[in-house]
Amino acid sequence: MIFRSLSLMLVLIGLVGCVGAVPQAIREASTASPTLTDARESPARHLGRRVRWGGSILRVRNLARVTEIEVLARPLNRFGEPDADAQSLGRFIAEFPGFRDPTDYPSERLLTIVGILVTVETRPVGEFPYRYPVVAIETLHLWPKPIPRYPYPAPYPWYGPWPGIYRTPWYLPWD
Numbered sequence: 001m002i003f004r005s006l007s008l009m010l011v012l013i014g015l016v017g018c019v020g021a022v023p024q025a026i027r028e029a030s031t032a033s034p035t036l037t038d039a040r041e042s043p044a045r046h047l048g049r050r051v052r053w054g055g056s057i058l059r060v061r062n063l064a065r066v067t068e069i070e071v072l073a074r075p076l077n078r079f080g081e082p083d084a085d086a087q088s089l090g091r092f093i094a095e096f097p098g099f100r101d102p103t104d105y106p107s108e109r110l111l112t113i114v115g116i117l118v119t120v121e122t123r124p125v126g127e128f129p130y131r132y133p134v135v136a137i138e139t140l141h142l143w144p145k146p147i148p149r150y151p152y153p154a155p156y157p158w159y160g161p162w163p164g165i166y167r168t169p170w171y172l173p174w175d
Helices: 002-017 036-041
Strands: 050-062 066-073 090-097 110-125 128-142
Touching (some): 036 090, 050 128, 066 110, 090 110
């Protein structure tokens, strides 16, 4: 009886642990969401539509009524996470109403937003005038920092006096 209840409790804890912290709006891709290029080229057709975009944070600006996050867009995988190694799709601005602390959104962190395309503004990138789609954020997910991988072995040729019980030098617990 104790074994059964303990097993049931472990299964329930395991199932609860599988529930993701990523909001459902971020995980589910909308087929009606315009691409960043479409929004830049023909903004009148796409204003007021819901978009799901993501990428790397470039900078955060606090204005009088809103906080702007400038994002270098990247393609999203099927879970909504931006691919940091993929080629950029362009830039966009995500707006929060009110104040957000810039230290909560450090540059080069990955984020995904779901929001409404509000307008397209022209601002300079260097000396080039660039058209930024502006999105009013409904849902935002800041992805965790990736764990660095060390592609080199330990600095010594063996691990201990007993053979066979030690892992390879490139073993990582998440592999």
